[in-house]
Amino acid sequence: MKRLKTCSKFLLVLDDIWPNANADWEAFYAPLKYGPEGSMILVTTRSPVVATRVTTGNCKPIQLEGLPTDIFWDFFKKCAFGRNDPESYSQLQDIARSISTRLCGSPLAAKTLGRLLNMSLTEQHWRAIQKSELWELPHEKNEILPALQLSYLYLPEAVKRCFVFCSMFPKDYSFERDEIVDIWVAQGFVALGGSIRPEDVGITYLDELRNRFLFQTDPMFPNKTRYVMHNLIHDTAASFSMDECLVMHDLRNQNKSRMHNTVRHMSIEVDGESLTRMGDIQHLNKLHSLRFGIRFNVEITWFNQLSNILFLSLKGCKLVKLPDSICELNSLRYLDISHSNVQELPGKLWCLYSLQVLDASRSSLKKIHEDVTKLINLRQLALPSRASLALSVVTGLGNLSCLRNLSDFRVSKQNGRGIGELKFMNQLSGKLSIRSLCSVGSEEEALEARLVEKQYLKELVLDFRQSYASLLCSENGVLEGLRPHSRIEFLKVIGFCGDRFPSWFKPEDLSTLITLDLSNFFYMESLPIPCFADGTQVGLRGDDGTQHAAGSISRSNGMAPFAFSRLTGFRVYNLRKLTNLDQFLTPEKLPSIKSIEICYCPSLTSIPFHSFVGFVCLRDLKIRYCDKLKCPQEMVLPPSLQRICIVSCGELDKSFPACLENLTSLTLLQLGACRNIKCVPLNSIESNMLKCLVIHDCPELSSVGGLHGLVSIQHVELRYCPKLTEVQLPFEKKELRTKEGKELIKFLWDYYTAASN
Numbered sequence: 001m002k003r004l005k006t007c008s009k010f011l012l013v014l015d016d017i018w019p020n021a022n023a024d025w026e027a028f029y030a031p032l033k034y035g036p037e038g039s040m041i042l043v044t045t046r047s048p049v050v051a052t053r054v055t056t057g058n059c060k061p062i063q064l065e066g067l068p069t070d071i072f073w074d075f076f077k078k079c080a081f082g083r084n085d086p087e088s089y090s091q092l093q094d095i096a097r098s099i100s101t102r103l104c105g106s107p108l109a110a111k112t113l114g115r116l117l118n119m120s121l122t123e124q125h126w127r128a129i130q131k132s133e134l135w136e137l138p139h140e141k142n143e144i145l146p147a148l149q150l151s152y153l154y155l156p157e158a159v160k161r162c163f164v165f166c167s168m169f170p171k172d173y174s175f176e177r178d179e180i181v182d183i184w185v186a187q188g189f190v191a192l193g194g195s196i197r198p199e200d201v202g203i204t205y206l207d208e209l210r211n212r213f214l215f216q217t218d219p220m221f222p223n224k225t226r227y228v229m230h231n232l233i234h235d236t237a238a239s240f241s242m243d244e245c246l247v248m249h250d251l252r253n254q255n256k257s258r259m260h261n262t263v264r265h266m267s268i269e270v271d272g273e274s275l276t277r278m279g280d281i282q283h284l285n286k287l288h289s290l291r292f293g294i295r296f297n298v299e300i301t302w303f304n305q306l307s308n309i310l311f312l313s314l315k316g317c318k319l320v321k322l323p324d325s326i327c328e329l330n331s332l333r334y335l336d337i338s339h340s341n342v343q344e345l346p347g348k349l350w351c352l353y354s355l356q357v358l359d360a361s362r363s364s365l366k367k368i369h370e371d372v373t374k375l376i377n378l379r380q381l382a383l384p385s386r387a388s389l390a391l392s393v394v395t396g397l398g399n400l401s402c403l404r405n406l407s408d409f410r411v412s413k414q415n416g417r418g419i420g421e422l423k424f425m426n427q428l429s430g431k432l433s434i435r436s437l438c439s440v441g442s443e444e445e446a447l448e449a450r451l452v453e454k455q456y457l458k459e460l461v462l463d464f465r466q467s468y469a470s471l472l473c474s475e476n477g478v479l480e481g482l483r484p485h486s487r488i489e490f491l492k493v494i495g496f497c498g499d500r501f502p503s504w505f506k507p508e509d510l511s512t513l514i515t516l517d518l519s520n521f522f523y524m525e526s527l528p529i530p531c532f533a534d535g536t537q538v539g540l541r542g543d544d545g546t547q548h549a550a551g552s553i554s555r556s557n558g559m560a561p562f563a564f565s566r567l568t569g570f571r572v573y574n575l576r577k578l579t580n581l582d583q584f585l586t587p588e589k590l591p592s593i594k595s596i597e598i599c600y601c602p603s604l605t606s607i608p609f610h611s612f613v614g615f616v617c618l619r620d621l622k623i624r625y626c627d628k629l630k631c632p633q634e635m636v637l638p639p640s641l642q643r644i645c646i647v648s649c650g651e652l653d654k655s656f657p658a659c660l661e662n663l664t665s666l667t668l669l670q671l672g673a674c675r676n677i678k679c680v681p682l683n684s685i686e687s688n689m690l691k692c693l694v695i696h697d698c699p700e701l702s703s704v705g706g707l708h709g710l711v712s713i714q715h716v717e718l719r720y721c722p723k724l725t726e727v728q729l730p731f732e733k734k735e736l737r738t739k740e741g742k743e744l745i746k747f748l749w750d751y752y753t754a755a756s757n
Contacts, residue, residue, distance in 0.1 A: 010039045017045040066105015076100045079114025095126045109144040111213040112151040148236040161189045167237035168245040168265035177225035186333035265289035304328035373399040410435045420448035431459035438466040446481025465495035492517040537569030569595040580606035587614030595620040609635035635659045647672035670694040682706035
């Protein structure tokens with residue numbers, strides 16, 4: 001606040017001031033009384049008392065009203081009738097108009113109550129809402145709380161508990177979907193039984209709250225599964241909590257008798273120093289949830305007094321070691337130490353057999369003890385990268401049969417580290433990488449993993465790489481035994497030393513596959529890729545030591561002529577014996593292709609460039625370090641292309657710059673080590689969208705023209721072109737860079753990452 005006084009002018013916005021902030025207002029406002037002339041403080045509040053308190057001089061509060069009647073009625077009808085025609089429900093329209101007059105023109109009330117009405121377009125349902133006793137309860141004239149409370153009353157009972165529980169979090173709290181669902185499960189709020197997993201049931205509860213506008217997408221994270229509750233919705237949840245949920249903001253104003261007798265779920269939002277005066281909490285032995293919303297570094301010794309605690313969050317705490325008293329919380333199911341400074345966990349922690357979730361993500365935790373396998377009820381274990389690596393070599397991981405997430409598993413011949421440890425871990429979800437598969441000796445041993453039963457896995461990496469070159473055709477059987485579930489979406493196989501594909505490598509056994517990535521195959525002399533479902537991508541990568549890579553890409557015997565008609569991405573890396581792609585890389589065989597990447601293929605001489613114009617969906621084209629490429633006919637490119645990278649590709653550069661014509665969507669162009677290019681007249685490119693231009697190591701290049709016409713350019717890089725003498729305005733030769741477009745620059749270099757993984 002004091003720093004604001006040094007500004008020439010400032011605008012300070014204080015949004016949603018609560019009535020309990022009155023006592024602190026004078027102290028807060030004091031430094032600003034003599035601020036720079038012309039400065040302004042804008043305060044919003046729902047409390048007339050606050051508005052009067054903060055008003056100064058001739059300033060009068062501005063009362064924000066609801067929407068005008070006609071506009072609100074139209075909006076409410078859309079919410080209540082949805083896609084149905086209101087004129088077809090004349091009786092319901094009369095009821096809706098009666099209800100709308102009670103909503104104070106509030107869009108929030110219209111959305112929540114409108115969705116409730118829309119659940120059943122029957123007169124009985126609408127009359128019940130119209131005549132609810134909630135409308136008659138005492139409330140402020142302009143309050144919409146009765147409407148929101150009605151939305152709550154019509155929730156399923158299990159969802160009600162989850163909704164009310166959320167009032168233990170402070171207003172504006174951002175709920176991450178999986179986090180809040182796991183907390184609900186730990187609290188026992190989610191119905192169990194049947195074949196559906198509790199977290200999947202919990203997600204349906206969350207969807208129910210979203211569909212009724214009681215949860216909404218967090219505008220700060222629009223592309224993530226994060227949600228917030230409107231402040232009035234939070235008030236609604238709190239009104240039904242029966243004083244079981246408490247957010248502690250100020251120790252001075254707490255009703256301690258109420259806290260002792262009723263509170264089950266508490267968030268502490270006081271400053272760290274005040275924690276030393278919070279001894280009363282240790283007597284709340286009925287407390288089920290305790291969350292610290294501050295980064296405290298005060299060691300607390302009374303956790304063991306909270307004998308019924310189920311959920312404990314020390315997120316962001318500054319403690320380096322967890323208090324030993326936590327190890328006595330035998331009922332604890334969810335422990336959150338994420339984003340904390342905790343480096344070490346107490347040895348007795350592994351005796352908390354009820355623990356379902358241990359979240360240590362982004363913490364300072366360095367290792368994980370082998371006794372973690374005692375936590376047989378553990379469903380989620382989130383660790384920082386260093387501890388996660390340590391987990392991958394823990395003995396006896398198979399004991400964690402309830403575990404949902406295991407990013408890496410490293411196979412060993414050591415007892416308790418064999419691939420059979422995965423046998424009963426059928427709840428694994430998301431991504432699993434199985435490393436050191438060279439330690440698996442046979443198909444029978446590989447079958448012990450029962451990967452085919454792991455229906456919740458979406459991504460699977462099978463890594464055969466090893467520190468020595470051992471080309472074992474017995475790996476044919478090993479890969480045969482590692483058949484994944486048919487629902488797998490991403491499959492990556494690395495360093496395979498067999499000479500044939502497994503029998504399950506066919507469309508009917510991989511029906512949902514989206515991306516297929518094959519790299520560093522040693523003995524495979526041809527790579528027959530079958531046809532997969534719509535949207536599938538295929539990547540082929542070799543290794544520096546490859547001696548038996550494919551001479552050409554071919555179809556499996558008996559395949560239909562359009563075997564690759566559904567592929568969207570084709571990647572070839574470092575296949576040193578690959579000689580041509582003429583029969584494969586054609587629009588007839590790849591009509592849906594969007595991305596083509598061919599890198600480090602020194603024997604490759606032939607690509608059907610003349611037919612590229614037929615790739616009507618092609619967006620990205622990368623061809624690098626294919627020095628023997630011939631180009632008997634000029635390359636013709638489709639106008640759909642957005643990004644082109646051509647580096648050290650033999651005679652391919654003879655097609656430039658003519659092939660750049662008509663590329664109306666081009667945003668990135670990279671040309672490197674092109675010996676035949678003498679000029680790049682960019683005015684021949686019809687695109688006004690070019691943002692990134694990189695030209696390097698072109699010994700004959702003497703002119704780059706047309707830069708002045710590139711209105712969208714963000715990044716220009718011209719280097720190691722000794723004959724370059726002419727660079728048209730607005731760029732001089734010495735001005736090699738402008739503002740970098742991060743996404744485009746990443747596109748230039750991400751193939752290195754892909755090649756190394």
